[in-house]
Amino acid sequence: MVDVYLAGVGGQGIITASRIIGDAAIIAGKSVLMSETHGMAQRGGSVVCTARIGDVHSALIPDGKADVVLSFEMLETMRALCAASEKTVVISSTDRMVPMSVTTGKLHYPTLDEVEAASKKVARAFVSIDTSKLAREAGTPLSSNVVMVGALAGTGTTGIDRRAYEKAVEANVPRMVGENLTAFGKGFDVTSMIFRRG
């Protein structure tokens, strides 16, 4: 059983990312259950999706039980830490979407150092990735979400092989498949360097 908790902001392509993960699980012959956020929250609000790979009944992940927190936005990484515990790997994009309460000067937006410190306090490992930069390099500036899926695959925690993920990427992106596979590879390389070095 592997629990992946996806967090971010409505419009960042989180549902597509979770579908790629789900399809990859099925391609790899595993069972999976996912919850998706549709409707009003998709209008720029905080969004959570889950993917529970293995045999389970509820698609929701109890607090602290996530194996991986995959967060597409730094502030949402902080909010998602309720899903993390000492077994969790936190992967955070360095993308920032500044909410109005911060722009109007009322509240503080966390720095990368603060996100890292808060994550390391509860989780086993923390990785930050400049997904927008990697997506631009891959030729698909809007494919930060595919970079994130690559980063999840690169950790080796899901027990799903790279080819299954790549097939799932091909099945879920309508355009620029080659560029998206490159974006996936860039995310994969970041975490596989860290988690598979030994």
Added chain:
Amino acid sequence: MDRLLETPEGAKVLLLGNEAIARAALEAGVAVATTYPGTPASEIGDALARVAKDAGIYFEYSTNEIVATELAAASAISGVRAMTSMKHVGLNVAADALMTFAYTGTRGGFVLVTADDPSCHSSQNEQDNRYYALLAGLPLLEPSNPQECYEMTKEAFNLSEKVELPIIVRTTTRVSHIRGPVTVGKIVPGVKKKTFVKEPGRFVTVPAVARERHLVLLKQLSESEKLANESRFNVTYRIGKGGRNGIITSSAAFNYAIDAAEYAKADLDILKLGFSHPLPNRLVEDFLRTHDVVAVAEELEPILETAVRALAQQSSIETKIIGKADGLLPRAHEFNQAVVAGALDKAFGIKSDISKAPVLENLPARPPVLCAGCPHTATYYAVNKATGGKAIFASDIGCYSLGVGPPHRTADLLLCMGSSVGTAGGLAKVSDQPVIAFIGDSTFFHAGIPGLINAVHNGHRFLLIILDNRTTAMTGHQPHPGSSTGPSCCDITSVSIEEIVKACGVKWLKIVDPYDVASTTAAVKEGLTQRTVSVLIARRECALIAKKNKAGAIIRKEVIDSEVCTDCGTCTSKLQCPAISKTDEVMTIDETMCSGCSVCEQVCPSKAIKGAK
């Protein structure tokens, strides 16, 4: 290739609960399917709209839920299989038809899917629609996951034909919006045409007929209870070694209960009711008699609990029954594993390591907001400029409800679909303040027109602003009667909003482009000076659709000249476009989000914002 249609018999495919319902309907040979979109039910209709032509079925986005129900009901009464789907509050609109459809019953299989929304993820209330099964006297199926959505919907058509009644399939957000593997069967095209056989003594519910049909319905219900007792959807699960402790549960609550019990390595039995109304009395009695303590775990209202307690009293069973009446579980908001784990501890002393973790304090909240380039943002800005915050705002259901928050604060009252028009009349009657009602184009067609006729007829004085973004945006951009394209299967005719407004007898009508801030502001001011109800149509395509249509093309973007910007905050504090934010102490426009609408350029007092290619 659409996986909904192409997945072959016996294959396992990852489907959303709602898509599984759509696939089941296709396999059951549905001929007619209808809906009015609403979260969390929308994807049922969206899936069927996509494949309708290839599947050879008739699908329509109806004007509202009661029309959707009437159309599908008549098809089923004629003898074909039909389905209608809606969100929970949609059934309030359809209830008038459904209550009497229960009396006439049906000849062809009829399934009504209602999707409840515990915790109001995307709704104005969290009513429990299982009550409609009790109220109308109809069999109720409650799936817990996508596989069950598929199996129960398919079986519901057979059940409907067996007892000749409409069947209610009730999901919740955490059933409809769960994606999981579904092993599908074969799509068998059903009968599409039938000659209508007249039977007025059954289908024309004048009092003499209705009195008799009520008795028939009670017989059909008693027959249904027998089927519930034998249903494969009512199952007992033994967790660990089982024992004298039990849980009776249904729907998503079952998922949390079994997860919580397994996390806790508990020994108990779970009676899961998938066919929950009429209550399978024999099954429940047997379960009660073989257990000492039984907890009832259901989200929202204590419906099963009340029925189980009544049954125990009636059958003199002394098993201890605990539930919401004892404070074991909450009556508001959705459950999760931690909520049910807490109940297992309270009821049986079963401990687990599942608990609620606190979210870090002082994090900036991120509520949903109107999108970058949203025409509603521009309209709201103009309205506030024109009224100086003095008006009362009757709002309605749609993206534009988000105007409630700062900076616009353009919502003071919101009840239900179409309520803006009716409530505006009431506000205007008892107040001397200016009154503005906001309604979206889809909502206007759905439930706004009778209110407008009423306002004209009874001389109510307010300004109705129809926020016409040419789509049903909030639920995923479904078409409505004003659209010029529809589902894959049908030719449609676009109905003109302004012609309806004129035909209702409205004397002052103007159409503006909200992206033109000055003209919109002037029109709002003029509209408010009228002595009768006046209508302003603010027409501009939804920014998300516009962006999609322009994908790949070079569009004009706005940029802020930081040398000229005085950091006055007008663009953020009065417009609040999410593409504009202060990053590293400088106001910037996110070019991937900017739609190039130019509204910020028009409102910037120091002319620091300019369009650029």
